Amino acid sequence: MANRHMGSGIDDFLRDEGVLEEFQARSIKEVIAWQLEKAMKDRKLSKRRLAEMMHTSRTQVDRVLDPADGNVTIETLQRAAAVLGRRVQVELI
Numbered sequence: 001m002a003n004r005h006m007g008s009g010i011d012d013f014l015r016d017e018g019v020l021e022e023f024q025a026r027s028i029k030e031v032i033a034w035q036l037e038k039a040m041k042d043r044k045l046s047k048r049r050l051a052e053m054m055h056t057s058r059t060q061v062d063r064v065l066d067p068a069d070g071n072v073t074i075e076t077l078q079r080a081a082a083v084l085g086r087r088v089q090v091e092l093i
Contacts, residue, residue: 030067032077032088037065039084053083 014020040050051061056079063069064080078088 025070026068029070029072033065033067035086036080036084039081039086043084045084050080050083054079 008016011020014023040047045053047061047065048058051058054061056076060076061080064072064076074088074090081088
């Protein structure tokens with residue numbers, strides 16, 4: 001029996017499995033969390049200090065930095081980015 005995925009790309013495989021959007025969303029969140037952590041490290045900011053500067057809780061900062069937690073609003077991401085001297089750019093392609 002031939003492999004139906006032979007020669008196809010990873011996106012094709014994930015689409016066929018019905019999980020492409022889930023994986024894309026998680027990947028985006030992982031990259032954003034990594035970028036925020038890097039910016040925090042560059043500015044020598046702790047999670048506690050970031051929370052204070054954002055006027056939010058440490059728990060909220062933990063959610064923002066958790067690559068597996070996709071339940072973070074764009075507004076929260078924008079506030080975190082602004083405190084770190086960055087901005088969020090969202091684009092539909």
